[in-house]
Amino acid sequence: MEEEGGGVVVRAFDRERDCEGVEAVERMCEVGPSGEMTLFTDLLGDPVCRVRHSPAYLMLVAETSGPEREIVGLVRGCIKTVACGKKPHRVGAPARHQTPSPIYTKVAYLLGLRVSPSHRRKGIALRLVSRMEEWFREKGAEYAYMATDKDNEASVRLFTERCGYSKFRTPAILVQPVFAHRLPVSHRTQILRIPAADAETLYRRRFATTEFFPRDIDAVLSNPLSLGTYLAVEPGFRWAGIEAFLAAPPESWAVLSVWNSKEVFRLEVRGASRWRRGLARTTRAVDRALPWLRIPSVPDLFRPFGLYFLYGVGGEGRKGEAMVRALCRHAHNVAREGSCGVVATEVAACDPLRRGIPHWVRLSCAEDLWCVKRLAEDYSDGALGDWTKAPPGPSIFVDPREF
Missing domain, CATH: 3.40.630.30 (Gcn5-related N-acetyltransferase (GNAT))
Incomplete structure (x- = not known):
């Protein structure tokens, strides 16, 4: 080539x-x-x-x-x-179908x-x-897509004006710093870690029709970089296996998986002034000395740092948002043990669970622009039509292998 x-x-x-x-x-x-x-x-x-x-x-x-x-x-x-x-x-199919x-x-x-x-x-x-x-x-490949900062005018012009791509989705990248102290998880929520095989079954049964859901989700979950899948339920719930859970799920629950991006790449903020560095250093020192104050300290982002990516975020029920918040706090504590600087996730702009994901606005991106292009002339998605013209759904599955 x-x-x-x-x-x-x-x-x-x-x-x-x-x-x-x-x-x-x-x-x-x-x-x-x-x-x-x-x-x-x-x-x-x-x-x-x-x-x-x-x-x-x-x-x-x-x-x-x-x-x-x-x-x-x-x-x-x-x-x-x-x-x-x-x-x-x-039409007329039994309920089980x-x-x-x-x-x-x-x-x-x-x-x-x-x-x-x-x-x-x-x-x-x-x-x-x-x-x-x-x-x-x-x-x-039938479609191609790319992601860019919506304010990157040169990139947007290249793809939309010269390469034939169209603006498609605007998910939000939400980033939370990892503090020196642990975050408390609500006593109203029980966090369970479920096996990869059970996680695969849960995702395929409940999220397989979500946009961009990977058909090889088993390969994602079994990858050594995938650190586990966590399920949030109410206290007292007894896990009896995935089939029992799906047959009679609790009224509210939430799920997410953690991906170790720290082993793939490191990030570093460059060009910060001395006073910004000094202020961040001070917050960390106080947080380490007085962890019970739970000061929202700024991690050392001015040297190479790693992140954990939270993917497969989903849930149901009136308490789903609160349970997602509890899962994100648990993931923060996992990342703290892994010496990460931040945890991050990416969700659809209209995802109702988005409000439950803690993040710092200054570190996050409210609108990450995805552009898409139809490549092939013959398509296997006849039941759908042209995907590039499909309206956005309530959620999107962001593959951690591509973040």
Whole structure:
């Protein structure tokens, strides 16, 4: 896979010779909120770590073709099968057959597009995206999507005006710092850790028709980076197995799973002023010395830190929001034991459980923009129609392998 034009070659990433050049481009293309501080992502020496847990993945680089070759651009992509809707009930079908069935489609995710500042406005980003889309089509992907900050005008213009993508979903990224003290979990909630096999059954029975639900959820849950699935129920509830739970679920319950992104990448906030660093250091010192005060201390985000990602967030009942809050507090305590700086999750903008997820607005993103494009001419999702035109649902399943 190699294509040349304009003095630049677009080809597949070669681990033996490209790591240093890719890291240099990543450093030059630090991303984050505008202003004083910048968020830098360290991929821990593995440029493909953010996609290699997916069923199929590829990384492309753009390299100058002169005598002194230099990597000046890169992009990553992966492919999986996800739910894009649900089949209608059969008229007259018995009640036991009324559970909605998902409509699956093969979807590609494009991420990590970078071009060196000195080589921008030369069509390199467009060539990288186009070549990646060719690979998507070769692998049978029916749709491609990407995520970007809604305020990143250059990225939005590239994809919507030149690459044929349309704005699709605006989920929220919610980030909570991990404090030096433990967070108390309400005594009105009981937290259970359930086996991966039971978690798979629960997700498939209750969330399989959620947009972007991965058909290989078993591979996600059994991955070593998945640290466990936790269920919140009322005190006194006795777990008798997943089948008993699904046959007679409690009035209110909630679930989420924890993914160890710390082993995939590290983050670092750069450019903070001395007084910001000093203030954060002071809050941590007081929190460690007087943990019973439960001061909302600022973790050390100015050196490389890891995060735990909360995925598969869902629940039912009038107490579902409170139970999600209890689960997030428990996940915070798990992350504290894992020496993480933050916990994060991503949910649909209209998800009713969103209010139960604690987060700091300054660290979060209220609208992460997802853009989508239809790739193939023949589709297997005839019962759905064109997914790119489907209205948003109440929830969305964010695959932790792609966060």
